[in-house]
Amino acid sequence: MTGALPVAQDVAPPGGADDTVTLSYDDRFLRRKRLVSDGGLAFVVDLAKTTSVEAGECFVLADGRKVAVAAADENLLEVRGDLPRLAWHVGNRHTPCQIEADRLLIQRDHVIRDMLNRLGAEVAEIVAPFSPEGGAYGHGRTHAHEHGHTTHHGHSHDH
Template sequence: MIELTHKTQTQTFESATLTLPWEKRIKSRQRVILDNKDEAGLFLERGQILRNGDVVSSDDGFHVKIIAAHEQVSTARAQTPRQLNLACYHLGNRHVDLEIRDDFVRYPHDHVLDDMVTGLGLSITVEQAPFEPETGAYGNGHHHHPH
């Protein structure tokens, strides 16, 4: 089994690719199947998040490019910045992972959340797309703090 132990900061030639959804890209230790069907293990420093285009490597120079899988998401578009801000506020209050852009907010599809956001005046498109949510104010890791 290929052991992928670290992110590579420099541009390298990839030996393979690995397509993962968001929920798998936040796990630093797991067994995976590369896109070419080879078995590999991720043994990264805890708390590392894999983004689309990142490259992870083995100690012997095997490089794997990470690809964000298409997954079912809701993409909400607003007519005004205030509408978009309100949607982000209310979704954030529900601790929903959010991908926030200048012209839309995206979150894992949920019809109840879609109804809430539609009620705020935004239009919703349910689609298959890569999901790249914000990591939060505390940096690159996945943190949980008691309230």
């Protein structure tokens, strides 16, 4: 291969893509990374700051080409039941959650699953794309820590 890889230094709204790159939820939180598009194009993402890129948004290459981001299939829990109550408990655990009219989708986590079962939820393991809600106030992700534990996170909250 000759020359440097194309570089994307910006993210644009959906539309006008020349190719796609399929990434998991965790992989869509990035600043600098080498990626290969679904069509085989290798490129480097070099953003000014760590960014949560949403499915549908596009990396804009220096030559103007756009590579749309697609959400990869992931191992998830599909949650059904009293959704407002269950969503409150999921949110209280700072767990990324995709909220739909008839279900919640979260990443597989045995601790959260146990809590949901105790709350009377119907929980099923599925494989599907994952695009959880962004954080409040338009700031993307609210927490960037590991999941699957029940210890206090050390955050101070004013109630």
